[in-house]
Amino acid sequence: MTQHESPPVTLIKQFLPPKLCQLLWQESQNYPLEKIVIQVFGKYHPIPRTQVWFADSGCDYKYSGSLIRALPWPQELAKIRLLLTQKLPEYATHINGVLVNHYVDGQDCMGWHSDNEPEIVKDSAILSLTLGAARDFVVRHKVTKQKFNYLLAEGDLLIMHGGMQQAWEHALPKRARVNSPRLNYTFRHIKPDFYQKFN
Numbered sequence: 001m002t003q004h005e006s007p008p009v010t011l012i013k014q015f016l017p018p019k020l021c022q023l024l025w026q027e028s029q030n031y032p033l034e035k036i037v038i039q040v041f042g043k044y045h046p047i048p049r050t051q052v053w054f055a056d057s058g059c060d061y062k063y064s065g066s067l068i069r070a071l072p073w074p075q076e077l078a079k080i081r082l083l084l085t086q087k088l089p090e091y092a093t094h095i096n097g098v099l100v101n102h103y104v105d106g107q108d109c110m111g112w113h114s115d116n117e118p119e120i121v122k123d124s125a126i127l128s129l130t131l132g133a134a135r136d137f138v139v140r141h142k143v144t145k146q147k148f149n150y151l152l153a154e155g156d157l158l159i160m161h162g163g164m165q166q167a168w169e170h171a172l173p174k175r176a177r178v179n180s181p182r183l184n185y186t187f188r189h190i191k192p193d194f195y196q197k198f199n
């Protein structure tokens with residue numbers, strides 16, 4: 001790669017109109033958000049955010065060793081999925097699950113990782129939609145360690161193109177000055193029934 005290669009992402013500012021942001025935010029007040037506890041080197045750590053996974057039946061997802069069963073799509077969220085497939089068919093037609101992360105304030109965060117779980121269809125795009133507080137989303141090349149920063153604000157849609165997860169990782173760092181909540185939706189294409197094979 002060249003020294004100045006940019007990450008394979010497209011940022012669409014204010015993709016979701018304010019009225020739809022408002023309806024989705026209202027609906028999110030009833031999400032069954034959970035704080036997952038993960039085990040690292042024998043010690044238990046609650047993750048610094050809460051999460052819920054909505055998906056088509058059979059599209060379960062594994063997060064740090066715990067299998068998370070698919071909950072059915074809430075009404076407003078299902079409409080957003082439809083909107084994505086209409087506006088961005090090239091990327092969104094095969095979406096069948098969405099991970100929702102809720103950050104109470106700037107102390108909640110997500111560490112460096114790639115979305116490269118085996119149940120994600122290889123080279124599929126991941127679409128990230130933000131509501132609430134604006135936060136920095138940082139992308140880092142796995143080899144050169146070059147970093148790029150994207151400020152994600154309410155209604156913004158970030159497309160992480162196919163192939164991104166192989167070469168790049170991303171994180172949502174803590175931000176001391178952020179004192180209001182944020183929701184992030186990552187719409188994904190999952191291999192249906194991937195985990196049923198192991199049950």
Ligand SMILES: O=C(O)CCC(=O)C(=O)O
Nearest residue numbers: 101110115137172184186
């Ligand atoms: O909240 C964000 O913008 C990041 C979410 C994320 O990295 C993920 O769901 O894998």
